[in-house]
Amino acid sequence: GENVEQHPSTLSVQEGDSAVIKCTYSDSASNYFPWYKQELGKGPQLIIDIRSNVGEKKDQRIAVTLNKTAKHFSLHITETQPEDSAVYFCAARLNTGFQKLVFGTGTRLLVSP
Amino acid sequence: DAGVIQSPRHEVTEMGQEVTLRCKPISGHNSLFWYRQTMMRGLELLIYFNNNVPIDDSGMPEDRFSAKMPNASFSTLKIQPSEPRDSAVYFCASSDLEGSPLHFGNGTRLTVT
Numbered sequence: 001g002e003n004v005e006q007h008p009s010t011l012s013v014q015e016g017d018s019a020v021i022k023c024t025y026s027d028s029a030s031n032y033f034p035w036y037k038q039e040l041g042k043g044p045q046l047i048i049d050i051r052s053n054v055g056e057k058k059d060q061r062i063a064v065t066l067n068k069t070a071k072h073f074s075l076h077i078t079e080t081q082p083e084d085s086a087v088y089f090c091a092a093r094l095n096t097g098f099q100k101l102v103f104g105t106g107t108r109l110l111v112s113p
Numbered sequence: 114d115a116g117v118i119q120s121p122r123h124e125v126t127e128m129g130q131e132v133t134l135r136c137k138p139i140s141g142h143n144s145l146f147w148y149r150q151t152m153m154r155g156l157e158l159l160i161y162f163n164n165n166v167p168i169d170d171s172g173m174p175e176d177r178f179s180a181k182m183p184n185a186s187f188s189t190l191k192i193q194p195s196e197p198r199d200s201a202v203y204f205c206a207s208s209d210l211e212g213s214p215l216h217f218g219n220g221t222r223l224t225v226t
Contacts, residue, residue, distance in 0.1 A: 043117070044204075089156065103155055
């Protein structure tokens with residue numbers, strides 16, 4: 001089955017710096033790659049997603065890049081703010097008959113003022 | 114849009130007791146998912162319903178776990194009998210179309226003593 005690896009497990013940056021989180025997946029048939037942000041005591045919330053026919057997608061300070069050949073995708077957050085502090089999860093969905101998402105292990109991002 | 118609603122938010126029970134977790138998906142969503150989150154195993158898919166029908170329950174850990182979806186607006190996850198190793202945060206998520214993003218509830222934190 002699909003396996004998603006995520007790095008780093010923790011990331012500390014200063015406010016205003018950029019943060020990059022990387023994920024790799026194992027199944028070349030995966031075609032959908034969302035990123036979720038989870039704040040303390042809450043469920044994961046979708047922040048951006050990308051499909052396998054697109055190499056890059058941007059939404060304000062957040063961008064995601066996808067390299068299908070290397071089977072990896074990354075989340076980029078620019079001009080980080082303290083409210084960006086949370087746990088971020090990447091995920092990949094197999095191109096199967098139903099939408100089973102496999103999640104990475106999460107990255108705890110801490111943005112210090 | 115009230116989002117996915119889960120109850121209770123916290124549940125503390127003794128080993129051997131029956132536990133029932135509840136979920137109300139977003140109105141109009143026809144897919145519903147139950148996930149379990151632990152430090153050791155991250156986010157794991159337990160079961161997936163489409164149009165109230167269980168499609169994949171391969172993630173359900175064992176026979177002590179069961180899930181139902183009697184109608185489009187309600188689902189339950191039951192553990193009987195509960196064990197300390199069932200302690201985790203259980204999330205319900207829903208989506209409207211196959212392939213569309215998942216919307217998570219805020220979870221139920223279960224502690225089995």
